[in-house]
Amino acid sequence: MFGLSEGLVCLHKALRDGRRQVVKFVLPGEFLGMPFMELYKVSAHAVGAVSVCGFPRDELRRLMDASPGMARLLINFAIREVDLAQEQQVLLANASAEQRVGAFLVGWHARLATLGPVSKAVPLPMRRRDIADFLGLEPETLSRTFASLEQKKLIRIDPKGVTLTGLARKDARRCCIVPGRRRHR
Amino acid sequence: MFGLSEGLVCLHKALRDGRRQVVKFVLPGEFLGMPFMELYKVSAHAVGAVSVCGFPRDELRRLMDASPGMARLLINFAIREVDLAQEQQVLLANASAEQRVGAFLVGWHARLATLGPVSKAVPLPMRRRDIADFLGLEPETLSRTFASLEQKKLIRIDPKGVTLTGLARKDARRCCIVPGRRRHR
């Protein structure tokens, strides 16, 4: 099991036909995968330089056997993972391209905010294809959606990221939970 | 935390606009939700008659504190949950309607097989809307896809289920992992 101390890692599943499903973007302070997963069913690639921190499985197991608190910690981590995955299911199954992108940008901004103070300028170090594969879209559609959001004055496209000028937390909720209908019109 | 001893339960998230995302169908012998999840973020409704078996949280915690094996058991359960959810992500993000339905039928058949001997006749006790919400489709699309699969002699539509006449395990793989392209044509 590994933890990420610096950089950005992209966890994905290869679909054997060349397409990929990006499962998660891992930020510093988060775990790469689940502990004790015998056979990792996801691959990982670094976005830029990273430094990781390994926990030997045996040692982790000893720690867990010794202190029940450790076990509960890992279970709570697992619960959050499940919840995240299910929220992503909701997004992938029910949201339009614009809703997916909006929810991603707001969520990404919120996650970066947990690492330290951030401005409205949101860096996007990963490739367009990574974001597209995360959202279940094609890079072309992602690009078009960015352009559309910029025309609506909701974002501004920067060299290596975007600036949020109209999207707010509520928009994330609106994107994945609420709005009047689903997709289309 | 609850376990299901008889019947079928449908776990879903309500999206506040009337739509739902069905997260999982729970079969006898499986858990409803995750242990220790403070606030369940999914709802559940029974499909037909069910009998559940409750585990008081405190007792479960004592059990876990007492035996490290118990903790590992729960973590392994959580890992499977995460993997299941991620596989579903792959399906929702990348598969066509036909692939989703095919993968669902094969997977459902396989899960029923773990409960006891089953024939090629697969019962579908849940409503069409439940299946549709699970697969991220509309009931109309699901119905059309069923009809299309029947015309291709891959299934036969029975009164309360379907009979698999051409779908095999490999088709599930083909549906969620392989084929030449993605959706469309």
Add this chain to the structure above:
DNA sequence: CGAATCGTTGAAAGCAGTCAACTAGGGTGG
């Protein structure tokens, strides 16, 4: 038997995917 819901079928529209061409950016070598 009637009513209400569920499921199916039909027709039309829209969003995203595909294919293709073009632009921008980054890195390398001359």
Add this chain to the structure above:
DNA sequence: CCACCCTAGTTGACTGCTTTCAACGATTCG
């Protein structure tokens, strides 16, 4: 330092799958 190349990203045109709206059968339950 500039020219070149290669990749990433954008934009355009078009196809088509899925959704939407609507009406029609089927089933279940009172």
